[in-house]
Amino acid sequence: MCDSFFTLTIARHGETDENKHGLVQTFMDTPLNKNGLEQANLLGKYLKSVRFAKLYSSNMMRTQQTAECVLNHSKQQPPPELILDTRIRERNFPAELEGQPSLSWIKDAMAWSAKENLAPIRYNIAGAEPHAGFQDRVVSFFKVIL
Numbered sequence: 031m032c033d034s035f036f037t038l039t040i041a042r043h044g045e046t047d048e049n050k051h052g053l054v055q056t057f058m059d060t061p062l063n064k065n066g067l068e069q070a071n072l073l074g075k076y077l078k079s080v081r082f083a084k085l086y087s088s089n090m091m092r093t094q095q096t097a098e099c100v101l102n103h104s105k106q107q108p109p110p111e112l113i114l115d116t117r118i119r120e121r122n123f124p125a126e127l128e129g130q131p132s133l134s135w136i137k138d139a140m141a142w143s144a145k146e147n148l149a150p151i152r153y154n155i156a157g158a159e160p161h162a163g164f165q166d167r168v169v170s171f172f173k174v175i176l
Contacts, residue, residue, distance in 0.1 A: 039080065043096040044069035048129065056120045058128045062095045070096040074103030082110040086175065088119040117171035121164040124157035 044066030048055035062070060077100055087097035094114065101109050 036083070039077070039082070041073055041077075041096065041100075043090075043092040044073070044099075046092050052132050054123055054127045054130050054132045056123045056128065057090075059091050061091050066092065067095070067099070070099035071103070074099040074101075078103045078105050080104075081106050084175075085110045085112045086118065086171075087112060087114055089114040089116055090119060115171060117167045121161075122159040123155060126157075127155075 044062045046055060046060045046066055047063045048058065048060050050063060050065070073096065082104075085097055085100065087093045094112075097112055101112060104110070
């Protein structure tokens with residue numbers, strides 16, 4: 031039995047213009063828009079009294095901006111270390127999908143998953159990071175921090 035416990039807080043990055051317009055932006059390095067910066071600042075204010083041992087973010091601009099807002103509002107002294115880790119990036123999709131409307135190919139992938147009797151998250155798209163590779167990447171991150 032484990033003698034120590036901790037709380038894991040997970041937050042999504044604030045809104046980008048691509049989010050607002052329903053566009054794919056997996057590895058496209060996009061900044062937060064005005065609304066996204068407001069969301070990130072609200073998150074920072076909400077978490078200002080939470081003590082973090084470490085703060086992790088992917089190395090994408092939108093996630094770093096969100097993490098920096100959390101740090102900027104933190105009352106913790108010294109502030110927690112911000113660690114950038116590529117393993118917690120979003121699943122990588124082909125370059126030709128970046129900046130394209132996401133609904134059409136998501137619907138196609140969901141239909142294919144249903145036909146193949148697979149969980150929707152396991153859909154595969156030609157040229158995309160395989161689901162198993164994505165899962166292995168994220169699991170390897172959690173194995174290190176847990």
